[in-house]
Amino acid sequence: QVRVVESGGGFVQPGESLRLSCAASVSIHSIYRMGWYRRAPGKQRELVATISGRVSTTYADSVKGRFTISIDNGENSVYLEMNSLKPEDTAVYYCNVVRDGIVYWGQGTQVTVSS
Secondary structure, eight states: OOOEEEEOOEEEOTTOOEEEEEEESSOGGGOSEEEEEEEOTTSOOEEEEEEETTTEEEEOTTTTTTEEEEEEGGGTEEEEEEOSOOGGGOEEEEEEEEETTEEEEOOOEEEEEOO
16 A cells, blocks of 8 residues: 655746645655646546656646656655646646556645636
8 A cells, every 4th residue: 555645736826836745655666657647627637747767757748848747766755846837737636656556646736826
């Protein structure tokens, strides 16, 4: 069992930045892939960014160039640096951990971008 806890959401204005954090209860070295997904009001959950092997990353087209996913091995954590935020980035952001073929989800953290 892997416990996944997100933090760092909040309310910001368009153009501002936020950094989301996700802590896993096991060593990063035992994890296959970590990622961030989001669910906007009235929409399905969608992929935002993933990182595997600690260096291989993927991003949704809508966030490329604005968001950066990274890992801190010592903290067993993954981060999502979000810059130039837009109102359409408003959503609940979920951290996802894949380990031994099992997918674990956090409870989510709300990000609201509005003027």
